[in-house]
Structures are given as C-alpha cells and as structure tokens.
Amino acid sequence: MSATSSTVTPDQLFRREVLDLMAYSVPDSFGMAKLDAMENPYLLPQSLREEIAHIVAEASINRYPDADAGRLKESIRAVTDLDQDMGILLGNGSDEIIQLLALAVAKPGATLLSVEPSFVMYRMIAAFTGLRYVGVPLTDDFTLDLSAVLTAMRQHQPALIFLSYPNNPSGNLFDAEAISRIIESAPGLVVVDEAYHAFADASFMPMLSRYPNLLVMRTFSKLGMAGLRLGFIAGSKAWLGQLEKLRLPYNVNMLTQYVAQKLLQHHDVLLRQAEQIKHDRAWLYDRLVGLADVRPYASDANFILFRVMHADQVFKGLKDRGVLIKNLSNSHPLLLDCLRVTVGTQQENEMFIRALQESIHQFV
Ligand code: PMP
Numbered sequence: 001m002s003a004t005s006s007t008v009t010p011d012q013l014f015r016r017e018v019l020d021l022m023a024y025s026v027p028d029s030f031g032m033a034k035l036d037a038m039e040n041p042y043l044l045p046q047s048l049r050e051e052i053a054h055i056v057a058e059a060s061i062n063r064y065p066d067a068d069a070g071r072l073k074e075s076i077r078a079v080t081d082l083d084q085d086m087g088i089l090l091g092n093g094s095d096e097i098i099q100l101l102a103l104a105v106a107k108p109g110a111t112l113l114s115v116e117p118s119f120v121m122y123r124m125i126a127a128f129t130g131l132r133y134v135g136v137p138l139t140d141d142f143t144l145d146l147s148a149v150l151t152a153m154r155q156h157q158p159a160l161i162f163l164s165y166p167n168n169p170s171g172n173l174f175d176a177e178a179i180s181r182i183i184e185s186a187p188g189l190v191v192v193d194e195a196y197h198a199f200a201d202a203s204f205m206p207m208l209s210r211y212p213n214l215l216v217m218r219t220f221s222k223l224g225m226a227g228l229r230l231g232f233i234a235g236s237k238a239w240l241g242q243l244e245k246l247r248l249p250y251n252v253n254m255l256t257q258y259v260a261q262k263l264l265q266h267h268d269v270l271l272r273q274a275e276q277i278k279h280d281r282a283w284l285y286d287r288l289v290g291l292a293d294v295r296p297y298a299s300d301a302n303f304i305l306f307r308v309m310h311a312d313q314v315f316k317g318l319k320d321r322g323v324l325i326k327n328l329s330n331s332h333p334l335l336l337d338c339l340r341v342t343v344g345t346q347q348e349n350e351m352f353i354r355a356l357q358e359s360i361h362q363f364v
Pocket residue numbers: 038092093094095096119164167168193195218219220221226230231
C-alpha cells in the first residue's frame with residue numbers, strides 16, 4: 001500500500017440509504033427448470049434466429065448506436081396503439097425508466113407512492129434516489145384499497161405514483177375505475193406499469209390523451225426479449241422531453257436496437273408465444289386449484305402466486321427436485337406462505353406440478 005493511499009471505507013463514504021440496501025438478488029439457476037423470473041420460456045424459430053445472426057454479424061459495433069433509436073421507436077409505434085401526439089422514451093429495461101423518473105422528481109422531501117406488495121424496485125429505487133417511500137397495503141386478496149390510497153395521497157402528496165397493472169407479484173389487474181380515480185386525484189405523475197401487458201386484456205394506453213399526468217410503461221422482457229434489456233414509457237412529450245435530459249447517451253445498445261426491431265417485424269410470433277403462455281397459465285391454475293392445501297390467485301400475467309403451508313420447505317423441496325420458483329413468504333406480511341411460479345413450457349409446468357405434489361407430501 002502506498003503512503004498516500006486512503007483507508008476510507010464504504011461505510012464512511014457512501015450514503016446511509018445505499019449502505020442499508022439489500023442488493024436485488026438473482027439466485028443461481030444452473031441446470032434448473034427456471035420458473036422464477038417471468039421470462040418467456042420459448043426460443044425463436046430457427047429461421048428468425050438465423051436472420052438475427054446475420055444482422056449481428058453485419059452490425060458496425062465499432063460505432064456508437066443511433067442515439068435516438070428512431071427506427072426502433074417507429075417499430076414500437078407500429079405494434080402499439082399509440083396516438084401520434086404521444087412521445088416514447090426508451091430504457092435499458094424498464095427498471096432504468098423507473099430510475100429516471102425517480103431522479104427527475106427527487107427534490108428534498110419528495111415522495112414516491114406505490115401499493116404493497118408490488119414490484120420491489122419501486123421501493124429500492126426510491127431509497128437510493130433519496131425519495132421518501134410510501135407503500136399502501138393492498139387488501140388481503142391483493143385488490144386495491146382505494147380509500148387507503150386516496151388518504152395516503154392526501155397526506156403525503158406524492159410526486160410519483162407507480163401502479164403495476166397487472167400487479168407483480170399477485171398477478172391481478174386492479175380495478176380500472178379505481179386507477180382512474182387515483183390519476184384524477186394525484187398531485188403528481190401516475191405511472192401505470194404494464195410490464196405484463198402481453199398476458200392481460202387491458203391497458204391504460206388509450207387513456208393517455210385523457211390524463212395529462214399519466215404515463216404508461218412497458219417492457220419487452222416478458223415477451224421474449226429479457227436478454228436484450230428494452231423497456232419504454234409513453235406519454236405527453238412535455239414530460240418525456242424533460243426526462244430525455246436524464247437518459248444517458250446510448251442507453252439502448254446497437255445490438256438491442258437491431259434485434260428488437262427485427263423481432264417487432266415478427267410481432268405475431270411473439271404474440272403467438274404469449275397466447276400459448278396464457279393457455280398454459282389456465283392449465284397450471286386448474287392444477288393448483290385441484291391440489292389440497294394450495295390456494296392459487298387468479299392471474300392476468302405470465303406467473304401465478306399461490307399460498308401453501310410450510311412455504312419455505314416446499315420451496316426448498318422444489319429446488320431439490322430441480323425446479324426454481326420464487327419464495328415471497330418472508331418479503332411482506334400479506335405474502336406469508338406465498339410462492340410465485342412463472343408459466344414455463346408444458347413440460348416444465350408438468351415437472352413443477354409433480355415436484356410440488358411431492359414437496360407437499362413430505363409433510364403428510
Ligand atoms: N415492472 C414490473 C412490474 C416488473 O415485474 C418488472 C420485472 N420484474 C419490471 C418492471 C422491470 O422489467 P425490465 O427492467 O426487465 O424491463
């Protein structure tokens with residue numbers, strides 16, 4: 001060590017909010033049926049994979065990507081029923097867009113409000129961008145408690161509200177009327193996060209022109225492009241123009257731009273996969289309903305939340321049998337004994353049901 005090197009430690013230098021955070025954990029899934037992360041389980045048809053190989057081979061990766069990603073935005077418009085007056089901003093996954101929004105509103109004392117349980121990054125990003133965070137509990141069966149949300153809004157005057165629609169991890173769509181009431185009463189922006197839109201038959205996208213304080217966010221992660229990292233938010237250009245200033249240059253890399261553009265030309269392939277997933281979700285739900293001591297919650301997403309006795313041990317039993325799902329039991333009081341399974345291929349779903357039955361039978 002040189003005489004001038006400092007002995008400063010992270011504890012001394014970093015903000016309390018950062019030191020107190022638990023990193024977003026991603027478990028090792030090597031060799032497992034991976035049903036923990038809401039991915040689309042299907043690969044692309046071989047012909048499309050070959051087209052992508054060609055596109056990647058021809059890409060000038062010695063150059064920076066198109067900074068505005070204009071052609072990709074046009075491709076997104078082509079598959080999204082979006083008014084021409086509305087703008088689009090792209091993110092390196094929609095996580096990045098949540099962070100941009102939080103950074104933009106992070107005045108001293110500003111508040112981000114969401115419901116709980118919901119997507120954990122709302123709370124985490126609020127913490128590390130210095131926002132106050134308010135999480136209004138859902139009801140016992142994960143519906144929106146409108147009067148509690150309205151009361152919390154009056155009390156905390158949130159600059160930013162996030163509503164996951166359908167909600168992760170419960171899988172349900174909140175009442176659309178209630179969401180409209182929240183948008184109408186909000187003192188700031190309301191972001192309807194439609195990450196699971198491909199598996200639901202509802203959207204707030206058509207409401208953008210009615211509500212100037214509404215933004216609608218989506219991701220391509222669940223539709224078969226998780227590895228590309230691409231999300232977008234749509235809304236009035238007045239908001240998005242300001243947010244553009246916070247977007248780091250070239251946040252969406254060249255290969256993502258090219259490949260996503262190609263895949264959006266074949267949107268029908270992705271939508272057919274989503275249809276298959278919806279079909280298999282119904283199969284999985286019926287099997288779960290049929291199991292004694294298992295209570296699944298109806299889902300409009302590509303995963304199903306269910307409650308089971310001894311959730312920690314059942315989770316481990318599944319893991320020992322080569323099936324990785326998500327254990328939410330210790331993450332929120334309303335999720336006690338809850339596990340979440342992503343809809344996989346038919347073979348994976350059958351394997352999961354078998355492993356679940358065996359894991360539960362350990363206890364009887
Ligand atoms: N919103 C919700 C509700 C999610 O569940 C997720 C992913 N789990 C995201 C946003 C982030 O997705 P991505 O960053 O992959 O676009």
